[in-house]
Amino acid sequence: MRKFIYILLVCFISVPVMVTAQVKDKIEKAYALYNAGELNAAAEAINEVVEMNEGKTSKVAWHIRGFIYKDIYVEHEENDLFSPAREEALISHKNCIANDPEGSLVEQSRNAIKYLSVSFYNDAIEIIDARDTLTMDDASILYNKYKKVTLYLYPDSVMTEKDIEFYLAMSTAHRKIYERNRELGDKHWGISNDYLKKVLDLDPENWPALYSTSVAHYNKGAYNLDKLPEAQGITDIYRIEAESMRSIQMALPFMIKAYQINPEKIEAVKGLKTIYINLDREEESKEMRELELKLEETKKH
Amino acid sequence: MKHIFLLIIIFVGISVHGQQVPEMDEKDTAALVKASYLYNFAKLIDWPDEYKTGNFIISVMGSSNLHQELVKKYNSKKIGSQQIEIRKLSQTLNINKCHVLYVGKESMDILSDIAESLKDKPTFIITDEAGALEKGSALNFEFINGQWRYALKLKNATDKGLFIGSTLKSLAIKVE
Numbered sequence: 095m096r097k098f099i100y101i102l103l104v105c106f107i108s109v110p111v112m113v114t115a116q117v118k119d120k121i122e123k124a125y126a127l128y129n130a131g132e133l134n135a136a137a138e139a140i141n142e143v144v145e146m147n148e149g150k151t152s153k154v155a156w157h158i159r160g161f162i163y164k165d166i167y168v169e170h171e172e173n174d175l176f177s178p179a180r181e182e183a184l185i186s187h188k189n190c191i192a193n194d195p196e197g198s199l200v201e202q203s204r205n206a207i208k209y210l211s212v213s214f215y216n217d218a219i220e221i222i223d224a225r226d227t228l229t230m231d232d233a234s235i236l237y238n239k240y241k242k243v244t245l246y247l248y249p250d251s252v253m254t255e256k257d258i259e260f261y262l263a264m265s266t267a268h269r270k271i272y273e274r275n276r277e278l279g280d281k282h283w284g285i286s287n288d289y290l291k292k293v294l295d296l297d298p299e300n301w302p303a304l305y306s307t308s309v310a311h312y313n314k315g316a317y318n319l320d321k322l323p324e325a326q327g328i329t330d331i332y333r334i335e336a337e338s339m340r341s342i343q344m345a346l347p348f349m350i351k352a353y354q355i356n357p358e359k360i361e362a363v364k365g366l367k368t369i370y371i372n373l374d375r376e377e378e379s380k381e382m383r384e385l386e387l388k389l390e391e392t393k394k395h
Numbered sequence: 396m397k398h399i400f401l402l403i404i405i406f407v408g409i410s411v412h413g414q415q416v417p418e419m420d421e422k423d424t425a426a427l428v429k430a431s432y433l434y435n436f437a438k439l440i441d442w443p444d445e446y447k448t449g450n451f452i453i454s455v456m457g458s459s460n461l462h463q464e465l466v467k468k469y470n471s472k473k474i475g476s477q478q479i480e481i482r483k484l485s486q487t488l489n490i491n492k493c494h495v496l497y498v499g500k501e502s503m504d505i506l507s508d509i510a511e512s513l514k515d516k517p518t519f520i521i522t523d524e525a526g527a528l529e530k531g532s533a534l535n536f537e538f539i540n541g542q543w544r545y546a547l548k549l550k551n552a553t554d555k556g557l558f559i560g561s562t563l564k565s566l567a568i569k570v571e
Contacts, residue, residue: 266415269417302416305416306416306417309416309417309418309419310417312419312420313417313419313420315424316420316422316424316427317420319422319424319427319428320427322427322428322430322431322468323431323434323468323469325431325435327435327562328432328435328439328562328563328566329566331428331431331432331435332542332566335428335542335543336542338424339424339541339542340541342424342541343541361416361419364419364421365419368419368421371423371425372422372423372424372425373541374425374538
């Protein structure tokens with residue numbers, strides 16, 4: 095990449111109308127430091143340029159600055175989710191594009207911005223993967239940065255599909271945290287469902303969100319019933335049962351809709367069978383059991 | 396190369412994390428609730444002296460899930476000083492001593508005969524089928540507004556020398 099910038103540098107820095115000799119010297123100095131791998135010194139030198147009046151509008155200065163900070167990010171701050179160098183690189187490339195009406199450096203700067211946007215997304219995914227309760231919120235911040243940069247690059251983009259994928263991933267991560275320790279992780283059950291709700295707001299017929307919402311409510315109700323052996327008498331059973339059955343009742347409409355959207359999907363058929371039997375609706379449960387057997391039979395052939 | 400690598404990661408990340416739907420915890424919640432009721436009913440009934448020694452026996456005819464739930468959660472508990480013992484019965488009229496007998500829907504056709512065979516024994520019969528109280532059951536489960544409740548027929552218990560506590564009576568949806 096450094097070699098490539100050098101070519102650009104030769105091409106553009108030599109145009110006398112674009113920069114004064116002083117600015118040109120400073121850019122060359124910054125570039126030499128950058129090429130020598132002295133990134134901090136290079137950053138200092140290029141910052142002097144962009145702080146000067148003529149330098150502020152120099153697309154070349156901003157372009158080089160973008161690459162210097164990108165390398166600082168890659169070499170020293172890649173593990174920092176909120177790397178200041180990454181932000182500086184982004185700002186620099188955006189300023190380069192803003193000061194390049196002819197568009198000679200636009201493509202390279204856009205590619206650099208794409209690289210940075212992907213890094214935001216990947217960091218968000220890594221957080222989701224780690225399922226660390228302390229950093230989960232950072233995933234949303236980073237995803238929103240990715241989204242903002244993507245919309246900068248492609249203003250006409252429709253992000254709905256990406257949003258849905260991200261929300262489903264967040265929901266899964268929070269659910270897994272909840273399942274790790276259901277007593278302590280109760281708030282994550284709620285957060286997981288909030289993300290599913292966001293998906294359904296964007297796409298009311300989203301099958302994974304409908305099915306997951308139903309299972310979340312059903313499992314919560316079924317899990318609560320495990321507390322029954324500790325019940326202090328019949329009124330306590332009434333209370334625990336009431337809470338649990340409310341949750342199981344809530345699971346039903348989501349599973350019905352999931353089934354209606356795709357009646358061939360065995361998970362929804364099994365889900366309805368289980369929910370119906372637990373609501374003492376034996377006939378409907380039996381129908382679903384028959385359907386389940388049919389689907390299993392079809393699958394075999 | 397790094398760009399390509401990062402783009403690959405993006406797609407892998409989405410497909411792996413976005414599509415993980417949860418698995419359903421397929422519990423028989425009715426069995427969980429009824430098991431808890433059975434244990435608590437037993438604490439609210441007084442048996443004749445000859446039934447106050449030895450193990451406290453709860454027998455289940457039908458409903459494997461209820462039997463399993465009782466074994467899993469209540470087998471090590473006590474009623475007063477009596478250790479609980481859970482027994483599974485096949486459809487039979489030859490029923491040994493037990494304090495509580497749960498008769499599942501599968502055995503409703505022989506309920507009257509079961510009740511007749513136990514008429515002189517202080518066994519508290521529990522069922523969950525409409526009309527079971529008329530066939531000799533003392534307590535029948537009913538599913539009302541999404542919850543399990545129970546109706547009592549006192550005669551089917553008191554005639555056998557059982558004393559039903561006031562709490563059990565007051566929380567019933569119906570007492571005959």
